[in-house]
Amino acid sequence: MAENSQVYDLVIIGGGPAGMTAGMYAARARMNVLLLEKLSPGGQILNTDWVENYPGFPEGIGGFDLADRMKSQALRFGLPVEAAEVTRLDLSLPVKQVVLAGGTVVRSQSVIIATGATWNKLGVAGESELLGKGVSYCATCDGPFFREAVTAVVGGGDSAVEEAVFLTRFAKKVYLIHRRDKLRATKIVQERATANEKIEILWNTVVTEVLGTGKVEGVGLNNVITGRKTVLELEGLFIFVGMRPNTGFVGSEIQKDPRGFIVTNLYMETNIPGVFACGDVTQKDFRQIANAVGEGANACNSAERYLDRLHAGSN
């Protein structure tokens, strides 16, 4: 993208459901808006095989398909989208500066941060070394490499349990390794896992290391109740143990919670006037497409009201 001397009304950083919804509302409001996305729009739904809790699709919808539909809906109203990675924000002046990889600066009256979150690493030995060689954070991407293999999923939330069920399409055995004695996943999702003969749940168990040379060959396990240590032989380890926010480019001037998620109020305002946040990057208990979309609409509306006040003040 070339040097850009204009000052946008609104720059949206991130093209997942939250950012795309904010962008669609902004385009319809005829704001001078730009959406920046480091990959192509879609966000985490692109990693999702099937979405069945997003209203309006009674039979469910594929993750790809939903992302495509959100994108074409936003583009239909003229939302400009640039493939660019944001490396830094300078929020010290009333006109905010969004710095891109390569050094280009995009200037805007207001900014919406919608950069989402990424799966946490377990932080155990062997995990990073064996990434892509049996360690995975995306079952829909990598599941088909494990036909007739023994695999395990780590975690107990919706994603972990859904991905375990998904993996049974390929793997001959899926262990679900969970550190507690009950799952956090939605009941209907739990029911599918317990009804599936290929899934075996290892309760009160944590992974202590990933074993293997050049490829995953097993994991070290520790039962947190009995303290018993075992080795489980397997080829694939899929890790879904909570998320970390994608806020590497966001400085300390923006208030975050202890885990790094951006703190907003009900209007999706951060502590800096004119800077808003929405979707998985914000502090909350429950990260869903449905609330990301709602927050995106809300953030855009708040940005619009902020601009109105700004223009009223300058007249």
Add this chain to the structure above:
Amino acid sequence: MAGKNVLQVTDESFDEDVIKSDLPALVDFWAAWCGPCRAIAPIIDELAAQYDGKIKVVKMNVDENPKTPGKFGIRAIPTLILFKQGSVAEQITGAVSKSHIEEAIKRLV
């Protein structure tokens, strides 16, 4: 799924197109069922255009060509491998930003 500068290679053509290539080659291992592969596809096309004549950018569909990914131990996609004079010089797993891929390319050209 590929821009005009991006050749689709197969298990059969891999040796000729990648291993024996005079230019360094960037191979994007992908499949239709992989969302993040779609997400980086436009970036790969851009890089192919940008580094035209300096590197050769190719794609391999792992569904249709299981042998080569097997040979390189690939069990995750997207995986990008940069080959120089027939050997693996850089390997990137997962969807990463354009600047990340570009840094790897710049180390080779």
